[in-house]
Amino acid sequence: MTDEYPSACLRGLRKSDFVTDGPAGEKTPTAIAFEPDPNTTASRADGMMETSISWEDSDSVLSETAKQPNALYGVARTPTERLRYWQQQFKVKDHFGFERSPVLGNPHLGNLLFAADLVKLPKKVRTMITNALALESTIVQT
Amino acid sequence: MDSLGQVALSHMQADARGLSQGAVLRFQREQLRQAQYGLVDAARSWEVEGPGSNSWRASFQSASATRGDSAPVAPLPTRPAIFDEYVQVEAAALLAVLKSTVAKAGLTGSVALSTATRDDGSIVVEWIMADRRLTFSIELDRSESHWSYAKRNGDYACGELASAPLSAVVSAFMDRELAAG
Numbered sequence: 001m002t003d004e005y006p007s008a009c010l011r012g013l014r015k016s017d018f019v020t021d022g023p024a025g026e027k028t029p030t031a032i033a034f035e036p037d038p039n040t041t042a043s044r045a046d047g048m049m050e051t052s053i054s055w056e057d058s059d060s061v062l063s064e065t066a067k068q069p070n071a072l073y074g075v076a077r078t079p080t081e082r083l084r085y086w087q088q089q090f091k092v093k094d095h096f097g098f099e100r101s102p103v104l105g106n107p108h109l110g111n112l113l114f115a116a117d118l119v120k121l122p123k124k125v126r127t128m129i130t131n132a133l134a135l136e137s138t139i140v141q142t
Numbered sequence: 143m144d145s146l147g148q149v150a151l152s153h154m155q156a157d158a159r160g161l162s163q164g165a166v167l168r169f170q171r172e173q174l175r176q177a178q179y180g181l182v183d184a185a186r187s188w189e190v191e192g193p194g195s196n197s198w199r200a201s202f203q204s205a206s207a208t209r210g211d212s213a214p215v216a217p218l219p220t221r222p223a224i225f226d227e228y229v230q231v232e233a234a235a236l237l238a239v240l241k242s243t244v245a246k247a248g249l250t251g252s253v254a255l256s257t258a259t260r261d262d263g264s265i266v267v268e269w270i271m272a273d274r275r276l277t278f279s280i281e282l283d284r285s286e287s288h289w290s291y292a293k294r295n296g297d298y299a300c301g302e303l304a305s306a307p308l309s310a311v312v313s314a315f316m317d318r319e320l321a322a323g
Contacts (some may be wrong), residue, residue, distance in 0.1 A: 020256035023271055030258045031277050032266050088297050113176075123279070124300040127266075128290035131277045135292055 005080045006019030006075040008064060009053040009098070009110065011137070014017040015119040019073045019139065022053040027139045030065075034112065041116040048097075051112040053078075055100060061108050075141040081110075084131065095121040095127050152300040170248065226263050232280045232287070233257055240269060240278075243312055269315070276315045291315045 008021035011033060018033035036049035046048075054065045056077070066075050080098075087093055087105055096113035100108055114129070207215040237255060244253050252272040260284065274293040278302070281287045289311055290300035298315060313319055 013234055017258035018256070020268070020270070021254055023252050028254075028270065030266065030268060031275070032257060032258045032260055035260070085296070086292070089298065097235060110263045123281075124288035124302070126300055127279050127288060128275055128292060128300045128320035131268075131275050131290050132298065135273075135275045135294065 001036060004097070005100075005139050006055050006057050006079050007081070008056045008079050009083070009112075010056055010065045010140075011051070011053050011078065012065055013073040013074045013076060013139070014070040016073055029134045029137050029139060031127060031130040031134045033076060033109045034133040036114045037124070038111070038116065047049075047116050048113040049116045050101075051114070052101075053098070053110050053112055054106075054108045055082060055110050057108050058125075064108075071141070074139045076137040078133055078137040080099065082092075086132045086136070090125070090132075092121065092125065092129070229263055229265050229280050229282060232284075233278075235265055235282065236267055236278055239308065240267065243308070244269075247316070247318075248313075248317075274315065278309070 011029070013029060013033055015033075018030055019027050020030050022028035034051055034052045039049040041047060052070075054061050056062065062075060062077075065071055083098055087096055090096065095117075096115055097113045097115060098110060101108045112133070114126055167213065178272065182258075208233060219269060237257060240255055244255070252271060256268050258266045258268070260266065264282055265280045267278040269281070273295070274297075276291040278289045284304065285302075287303035288300060289303055289306055290298070291311075291314075294297045301311070
C-alpha cells in the first residue's frame with residue numbers, strides 16, 4: 001500500500017443516468033455519477049460520505065474495473081491532478097477529498113469524499129463539485 | 143420576473159411531459175397539508191433505505207411529537223406521487239426554457255442538454271459543453287433547488303434556483319451577454 005496516488009482514478013458507471021451524450025455525440029458521464037452514497041457516512045468517524053473509485057495504479061486496473069457489476073454502463077477516468085486542482089479551486093479541502101481504501105484482494109480501491117454536513121458542504125456546492133468532476137472525466141470503457 | 147422558478151412556471155402549460163400547471167398547485171396543497179401536520183420538512187428528510195432502492199421510509203419527526211400529544215401518527219410509507227410529478231414538471235419546464243435559450247443564442251451544435259434522476263426523485267438538468275457544464279438541480283423541497291457551473295479555466299459559481307435570474311446565470315456561464323427572458 002502506498003500513500004501516493006497514480007495519475008488517474010476510475011469510476012464504474014452503474015446506471016444509465018450516469019451517462020449521457022456530449023456536445024460532439026460522444027458518451028460523457030453526468031454529474032450524478034459522482035455523487036456520494038449518503039449511507040456510507042454511518043461507518044465513518046469523520047462525517048464524510050463516499051463515492052467509490054479505483055486508483056489506476058497499473059494498466060490492468062481498467063479492465064478489472066470494467067468487469068465489475070457497477071460498471072454496467074462503462075468506466076469514467078478522472079485525472080488526479082484535476083481532483084487536486086478543484087479541491088484547491090473550491091477551497092473545500094476539509095470537506096472534499098479522496099483516499100485509498102484498499103481491501104483484501106483489491107489494493108486499488110479508494111473513495112472520493114464529501115462532507116455530509118450541509119453546513120460545511122451545502123448541497124449546491126456538492127453539486128458544483130460533482131459537476132466539475134464530470135467535466136474533467138472521460139469515459140474510457142463502455 | 144425572470145427568476146428560474148417564475149420562468150419555469152410560465153412555461154409549464156406548454157409541454158411538461160403532458161402534465162399541467164395543476165400539478166404544481168396540487169403539490170403546493172400537499173406541502174400545505176403536510177405543514178399543518180408538522181410534516182413540512184417531510185420531502186427534505188425522507189431517506190432511501192438502500193442503494194438503488196425505490197422504497198422509502200419517513201425519517202421526519204412525527205406529527206404527534208411536534209404537537210406534543212401522545213397519539214401516534216403513522217409515518218408516510220411512500221413518497222406521494224405528487225412530489226415526483228412536481229419535480230418532473232419543473233424539470234421539463236426548465237429544459238424547455240434552456241432549449242429555447244440555446245436556440246436563440248445560436249449554440250445548438252455545441253451544446254448537449256440532458257436530464258438524470260436521483261434515487262430520491264430529484265432531477266438534474268445538465269447543459270454540457272466541451273469546456274464547461276451548467277447544472278440545475280430540481281429538488282423535492284423547492285427551496286433547495288439550485289444551479290451551479292464549472293469551467294475548465296477554473297471559473298465556477300452556484301446559487302439557489304428560486305432567486306437566480308436565468309439570463310444572468312446563462313450569461314455568466316457563457317461569458318457573454320444574452321437577451322433577458
